[in-house]
Amino acid sequence: MATARLMGSSIKRREDPRFITGKGNYTDDLKLPGMTYAAFVRSEHANARIRGIDTARARAHPGVVAIFTGKDMTGVNSLPCGWLLPELKVPQHPPLATEAARCVGDPVAIVIAESQTAALDAADLVKVDWDVLPSVTSTARAATPGAPQIHEVAPNNIAFKFQIGDAAETDAAFTKADVVVKKRIVNQRLVANAMEPRACVARYEDATGDLTLWVTSQNPHVHRLLMTAFVLGIPEHKVRVIAPDVGGGFGSKIFLYNEETVCSWATRQIKRPIRWTSDRREAFQTDAQGRDHVTDAEVALSKDGTMLGLRVKTTANLGAYLSTFAPAVPTFLYATLLNGVYAFGAIHAEVTGVFTNTTPVDAYRGAGRPEAAYLLERMVDACAAALKMDPAELRKKNFIPKFDNGYQTKVALMYDSGNYGPCFDTLLQMLDYKKFRADQAAARAQGRLLGVGFSTYIEACSIAPSKVVGALGAQAGLWESGKVRVHPTGKVTVFTGSHSHGQGHETTFAQLAADQLGIPMDDVDIVHGDTGIVPFGMGTYGSRSASVGGTAILMSINKIKEKGKRIAAHLLEASPGDMDYANGQFFVKGSPEKAVPFGTVALVAYVPHNFPEGVEPGLEETSFYDPSNFCFPFGAHACVVEVDPDTGHVKILRYLAVDDVGNVINPMIVDGMVHGGIAQGVGQALWEGAVYDDTSGQLITGSMMDYALPKADGLPMYETARTVTPTPVNPLGIKGAGETGTIASTPAVVNAVVDALSGLGVDHFEAMPLTPERVWKAVQAATSGK
């Protein structure tokens, strides 16, 4: 009997029962016998030398077990940077600062006590003698003459200079241009703010030498490798890293941080388990932040609107140190995406990475790609305004025509497959664009300011072909592992190197495996997030789990089927070459009545009394999949807003998204990710922003009271649709869906606000978020001269 297709169905998530009943298992929920509690002593200064640390009073505090400073951590190395660009300046980044603190929140000591309160109280008693130095936090000011110098290895605070594209061709395009449009575009810094703060529990067992680290990680194997081999110099195989239920990551839980490293070191000293959980204030100070670009962009156009060339100069703020993958984000995840979905004649981009006295910046949902999409889509609207063309028409005129297998961009990437026109047309239909323009005119006549903003995007995801990223500076391969274990009863456990922190892998991978094997979904379990059980895996980021991790699982399933065919052929006295597999049955091609069920083959594999010659017993396969290329999802979004010119308040009336992420395993889950991504992108457009005081170096928006996260009442119901252009890169045809919403929504909202205000003469916002104050000021500036 054929089982219903599971691929493509919105099956309810199997992880939900534990979450909706309070039975989730997050790191901070863990309590071990003899457990101690850690608190970190942190710098309150943005740039300061450490003259001395006095821990005497803290040590005397009741309940204190141990206090360690950087000086105690002898033989411990710097936290590594996993992506090296040519001539990259790599400053030391000790897990506990020894010489100097380079940003507020830099940890200088760990206090371990019998209770959390004792640890916190004692941490307050540690006295650090600071020699406070001038600091710089501003992206634009970091590399200017006279700015305070942060690291000796990086003169003028410059970490790297990078360029891509063809400068001469681009110059030629600008010489030919009828119209040149120039804008300064600031992509402000964001704080990821996963709802679960980072946490770890480190336990060393003296008798065996085993260290177990439970940590809020998106990639436990990467955590283990970096920590053992590069920082602590302890044997990798004696360390088990477990990422249990993780409450969101959005990039911020990819990286190896100071705190879990120090706790893993310290548990070996005190031989007791240690738990550390970040509070939200620490999260604001220490979780790697995102974005933070200042860009000057120019587009060269012909009169008819053909985009001849794009020139981009970006300064990217990297913060005080190089976080794990920081150099990749503003270069290979940003500059290489500047071709967008448009057939530019030429492109040249320069990126300068700078150090500042701020929290390190690294990948945050979208990572580089939102910055590229925002820049392009703001520029396209600015071009439309300059040419007095309809922004939808200008986009359609410049789309790359449909292609099925390969489009070479001007900035190194080779797109997989694309069909941008129909996707955009679907969006225009959903919006009823003509009608909207009529409504807008009617509303304007009554003094109401409506606006629509479009954005299109391209994403490079399902990260990534190891050879390619290796040539670009990655110190790691970016394949994924998938192991399929068939038990003697025909039940199946799938082990994936991907990690779920909200994505629903336990459901989607079970759909995939059950479908491929033709067995009930209940017979398949998914295991992830434990280096003690799962083969080495690269984890989850860059919208890679379904496409890369899923393919690895598929490869193992195919091996299981091949082996099963040999076993079944033997039982049926047929030739393996004549065997086929469908609906949970191995059968002889052309004679489906000659069949052996999957469960029987499984049992025979483990009780091999009657077994084919030369075949090993057991039924378990492991595969490692390294993609041949990135995948390139794309889409078109639109936002409709109403702006109150008297208060500057922006209200979102509609939000529409048409995404093409290739094939989809579970549409409900993909829609959910699109929704969440849209909200984060809207957050950047309207509310969010990490603001540093450039004199004191303090993060002013350092709590949820000061940093405005999106709330339910500022957001609409999202209208979503999909077109499907399967990728030829992997056999599943899946491109990746985790970041699309975040990439597309920011420019759609900002373009909508500019459209609404265009009648008043507002044509651009240099900076976001578009708070009522900023909008109101723009309206005042535009109208006061009239």
Next chain:
Amino acid sequence: MKTKVTMTINGVSYSHEVEPRMLLVHFIRELAGLTGTHVGCDTSQCGACTINLNGLAVKSCTLLAVQADGAQITTIEGLAKDGKLHPIQEAFWEKHGLQCGFCTPGMIMSAAQILQRNPNPSEAEIRHELEGNLCRCTGYHNIVKAIQYAAETMAKR
């Protein structure tokens, strides 16, 4: 100096000597061992710690344990009765109102209060009443749908 506090959580009485500064959420998580109630912030913004105290949805990070002496408390663990999910739990599952699940206990506890006060809320009312609960994963769309769906199913009972 420690003070003895006693409270009933999900029908079970818990009694502990606590420091006066201990937050209720820490009593629930660390002493009662009920870790479904989460801590997502330190400024009373996120709502991950929402519980029901004497009939009111409150943020348990915003109360001291000593203030809850003698209280009747329901946490997320106490919402399902006799092994049957509460309709709001069902609705969050059915409508995919959660992803990472970290905000979920607080969301469900708030939703229970919203529907208790107003069994038939409009979308705008739901969004407004969720102002004290943050979710970084869902964009709220499916949370609102889930609460609407729960309102419908609860009305039918």
